[in-house]
Amino acid sequence: MKILVINSGSSSIKYQLFDIDRKSVMTAGIVERIGLADSLIKHKVFQNGEQQQIVQELTVQNHEEGLGYIAALISHPEFGVISDPAEITAVGHRVVHGGERFSDTTVIDQEVIDVVRELIPLAPLHNPANLEGIEVAMHIFPEATQVAVFDTAFHQTMPAQAYRYAIPNRFYEEGIRSYGFHGTSHLYVTKAAAQYLGKPSDETNLITAHLGNGASITAVQNGKSVDSSMGFSPLPGLMMGTRSGDLDPAVVFYMGGKLGLSLETIDRTLNKESVLLGIAGSSDVRDVEVRMMAGDADAQLALDMYAYRIKKYIGAYTAALGRVDALVFTAGVGENSALVRWRACEDLENLGIVLNAEKNDGQIDGITEIQDQRSAIKVLVIPTNEELEIAIQTRDILS
Numbered sequence: 001m002k003i004l005v006i007n008s009g010s011s012s013i014k015y016q017l018f019d020i021d022r023k024s025v026m027t028a029g030i031v032e033r034i035g036l037a038d039s040l041i042k043h044k045v046f047q048n049g050e051q052q053q054i055v056q057e058l059t060v061q062n063h064e065e066g067l068g069y070i071a072a073l074i075s076h077p078e079f080g081v082i083s084d085p086a087e088i089t090a091v092g093h094r095v096v097h098g099g100e101r102f103s104d105t106t107v108i109d110q111e112v113i114d115v116v117r118e119l120i121p122l123a124p125l126h127n128p129a130n131l132e133g134i135e136v137a138m139h140i141f142p143e144a145t146q147v148a149v150f151d152t153a154f155h156q157t158m159p160a161q162a163y164r165y166a167i168p169n170r171f172y173e174e175g176i177r178s179y180g181f182h183g184t185s186h187l188y189v190t191k192a193a194a195q196y197l198g199k200p201s202d203e204t205n206l207i208t209a210h211l212g213n214g215a216s217i218t219a220v221q222n223g224k225s226v227d228s229s230m231g232f233s234p235l236p237g238l239m240m241g242t243r244s245g246d247l248d249p250a251v252v253f254y255m256g257g258k259l260g261l262s263l264e265t266i267d268r269t270l271n272k273e274s275v276l277l278g279i280a281g282s283s284d285v286r287d288v289e290v291r292m293m294a295g296d297a298d299a300q301l302a303l304d305m306y307a308y309r310i311k312k313y314i315g316a317y318t319a320a321l322g323r324v325d326a327l328v329f330t331a332g333v334g335e336n337s338a339l340v341r342w343r344a345c346e347d348l349e350n351l352g353i354v355l356n357a358e359k360n361d362g363q364i365d366g367i368t369e370i371q372d373q374r375s376a377i378k379v380l381v382i383p384t385n386e387e388l389e390i391a392i393q394t395r396d397i398l399s
Contacts, residue, residue: 002026002087003394004074004141005387006067007094008133009126011035013066017074017081017088018391026081027074028387031066039066043073045081054079063129064136071140090145091137092394094184094386096126096234098150099175105153105393108134108146116148122179122233125271147394154187155180157224165232180228182210182331186218188389189330189382194223196367196380197325207317207327209310209344210384211334213241213283217310219317227320229313235270238313239306241283244274246309276302285333285340307343314344318351326378327353335364335383345379352376 001021007014016028029043039060045052054073060066071085082088093108097119106112113134120127138146155163163178165171186208194204201223209217215238218228229237239245247270255261261269269278277283280291280302291299318324329341338361345355354375359368364381371379 001089001395001398002082003090003092003391004088004144005092005094005390005394006133006137007387007390008063008129013063013070013133014387015070016387016391018388020391020395023388023392025388029070029073031060031069034060034063034066041069041073043079045079047081052079063132064139067133067136067140085141086143088141088144090147090394090398091141092147092149092390093130093134093137094151094390095130095134095148096151096181097123097179098148098152099179100156100177102148102150103153103156105147105149105397107397108138108148112148122175124267126234145398147397149184149390149393151181151183152179154183155218155225155228158226158228162227176232178228178231180216180218180225181230181234182214182216182218183225184386184389184393185210185330185384186216186220186225186228188384188386189328190220190223192367192382193326193328193380196382197378199325205321205323205325207314207321207324209314209327209329209334210331211238211310211329211337211340212331214243215240215245215331215333217313217317219320221321227317238309239275239302241285242272242274242277244270276306279305285337289337289339303339303343307340307346310340310344311346311348314348314353315351324352324377326380328380328382330382330384335381341370341379341381349374353379355379 003018003020005016011034013031017026019026025046027045032040037059039058041056043054074080075082075085095116099119101115116127116131134146165177189208190206191201193206194201204223206220208220214234216228216230217238219226235243236246252266255266276288280288280299282288288299288302292303333340342355342360345353354372355370356372359370368381369378370381
């Protein structure tokens with residue numbers, strides 16, 4: 001069974017084609033800078049243990065053109081891996097917000113499309129692009145079953161005490177509650193950690209930290225999400241590349257009332273101009289680390305704040321869980337920034353978390369333990385694979 005996984009962003013499309021029966025990637029790539037003159041397509045083919053990469057610079061006007069190029073590349077006679085796009089059984093789509101309507105992976109029909117569109121105000125940076133990817137894929141791959149895998153689904157097991165806000169009931173009835181995000185990643189590393197620890201998933205307690213340009217941390221009890229740092233939208237919680245994370249709501253009233261900013265300006269500021277970008281001048285942790293090493297005080301402050309927020313959530317979720325089998329770092333920053341991991345775990349000996357400096361600074365190869373022998377809790381770095389998890393869930397719903 002061949003399953004194409006699509007992750008559509010506002011200006012990019014990531015894709016992977018799986019032979020899911022073998023759990024192997026046949027081809028993968030990304031279309032970047034959609035809508036700009038210098039668009040870029042990176043296409044990788046994996047065959048016979050070898051990897052071939054093709055890079056093309058061209059103008060990709062929109063997502064439909066981008067998916068058209070992807071369809072042509074995967075079936076290209078020279079560097080494609082199938083003879084006809086009709087060989088694809090299903091297309092699995094990452095959809096960020098599923099609200100309360102979707103607690104599991106779902107075959108896409110018109111009702112699903114309508115609900116995803118209704119939820120755009122809850123995830124304005126993500127759901128529009130996800131929806132466009134779905135609609136275009138239905139046109140480009142008409143014979144394939146289209147499947148939605150929701151970032152919020154894993155967190156539907158959160159108890160009411162965690163997902164309800166302390167506001168009048170009528171607002172909950174309007175859908176205002178905490179949903180949690182990055183669920184596909186948190187689910188993938190939860191299953192991987194349980195298998196690595198040799199424990200049944202339903203007996204495993206974890207704190208999973210998905211640290212990328214977007215960042216969230218989740219408390220996992222007996223294999224299920226019971227609390228997560230993101231909430232009604234992907235805006236709150238940890239500091240991120242451009243999103244503010246936790247913020248006193250009164251700040252919004254002050255920005256609008258006292259400073260006279262429009263709701264659109266406040267929204268743009270909190271979602272696209274804040275935190276690492278707003279404080280240190282770059283949304284990329286790697287750039288901020290370089291600037292900090294060069295003595296940039298703003299970069300130092302940004303990283304201090306970034307690590308401090310992670311540390312606070314680790315402490316809170318340790319208290320909420322009672323027993324923690326492992327702390328898991330994943331995603332771009334979590335997998336690659338030894339500095340962030342060290343700072344986030346510094347002085348947590350009283351919670352049973354002690355890193356080993358040499359292991360933390362060493363090569364991360366697959367699932368890697370980085371805790372010291374004195375640590376009561378294992379600390380793992382687990383490379384996430386959201387695309388494989390989407391493909392597995394797509395296969396499962398088809399079967």
